[in-house]
Amino acid sequence: MTTKVFTYKSGQKTARSGILTVLETAEKNGIQHTWSGYVDSIDDEATFVWKFDWSVLKNQGANRLVGQLIVHSSDSRWKSHRVDIDWTDTKRTFSATVGNSAQSYAVTFEYNLTAHYAESPPPEKIQFDEEMFAASDKTDVVLIVEGKKLNVSKAFLSFHSDYFSSLFSANFKEGQMKEIEIKEVSYEVFALLLATFYPSPVFPNDDTVEKLLEMASRFQVLSVIVIVEHHLLHISKIEYEKILWLADEYGMPKLLENCINQMDSLEKAKKMKKSSEFEKLSHKTRSLILGRLLEEI
Template sequence: MSDDLIEYECVDNKVVTVRNRILDTVTTNGVKCVWTGAITNNRTTVMMSFNFDWNELKDQGVDTLEGRLSLQALAEFDPIPGEFHIDLKLSDPNQLVEKKLENEIWCEERFLIWKFSLKPYRLWIENFERMFAPSDKNDGVLVVEGKKLNINKAFLSYHSDFFQALFSTNMIEGKLEEIPIKDVSFKDFGQLLSVIHPDTVFPDGESRLWVSQIIAVKKKFPDKTSEKLLELADRFMMPAVIKIVEYHLLNNSKIENENLMWMADRYEMEMLLEKMIRELDNVVKAKMLKESPRFMDLSDKAKAKILDKIMLII
């Protein structure tokens, strides 16, 4: 999608009366807005609400919409002309914005036109551009989908055997000033690297996790992102990312047990696999696992552990 302004302007007057009702419904460029309003409190107040639905844009990676909504009463139709503005910052893809206009007295009817202008923002792009901006701590550039990520080769090599080999003088890519990374999206790759980005250290029991990693576990990658992170961490040989995703799946995930078991087996997350097998504590669960599409994809080693567990419960 384009990140150009999303604009709408109605072409005819909408009549606000003492009866609360839908005044207008519009859908434009992935944004749906339902405008409802009424004159209340003995004609001293106009109450209006604007219900914005932009789930379509959210699914396309937009994080917020910001802009302005304007209402105008024209003198030729309305004895009390004027213009009113509402500044908008929409972070919820189903967000209700309410506006109350008060005066000494209104007419029984108000004739209004309205318009809005919204700018989409993708905060993950802003975060990645800040996180991987040029600095004296960086000595390499990776290029993904035409966008540059400035990285520290030694740090990235420490976390990834793939990049350690890539940056070696024996590889052609290691001699390039800018190294292209193919077959991955900028968003997915940026999120992968952001998980290990060295902001600040936070002690967590016996392990030490970056604050940015803890935030990522709790907020930044939902269940739908976990499998993609695991796939890329496996491809680029980044075991720390797998450990962090495992922490999320152990503590915060709502993914079905059968899929969690497959992910644990596929990406060698032993603690998660042990937890999933422990939770296989009755015959009904065992039967559901056996009938799931993921069961046949499990390794022989995992199936043997599952069989041992089933033998204990039958």
């Protein structure tokens, strides 16, 4: 297991008598928080409430946050108050009540948190049932990849792929051939592409999504791009910057919109700009990122 330490120190804020008021909203290193507070007018105690969301870290592989949060009195009227943290849930709300002698409290807080990451498993081996490519009364053409034969249905492939629809048409010599060689692609990856939308499908994982998108784009299999988009939206733990690039590169609108909506701080934008994926983004997506940041001003 690997760990990574995250620290944060707030600026000075003042809690006053009245209703619960937001004192600060911030995000650092994938940890978002909203800090609110108020002073009870009867007993002059200050109550502070924090709402934390570390979903971004969770998506990056963190499965636990451990550490502490400390509330400090700026004028040393009361001893600093500590809250111990040990979380596995990504969204947490907690409160602390301090002091008993003022109608307003000047305070700061800090946290020191250690994220725990499980060791990355070895890449999953591409697996599929080769029997799905055996000859049957439902197949009428053989695709040859790296010398290996895949028996397929012209009608089925044509339905899913404009590439194969054209290849099997009368306008191409291949349309009359019983065996067609597919060049410049590995048998393993090409077979995985077909297996993704065949009956008893093989679902994508983080180790196969990029190859699947490359193949789905080359062979114009929109259904596979949609399947991969669902994985990246709801299951994947690939880092945000790469997911944003994949959404832009392979035309996945739902995923792109989700990524743009997450770009809600200057810190995230700086991290994106430093990544290797930034230079590969289209001008349109860069403009969308800029527009999203302007909404936060």
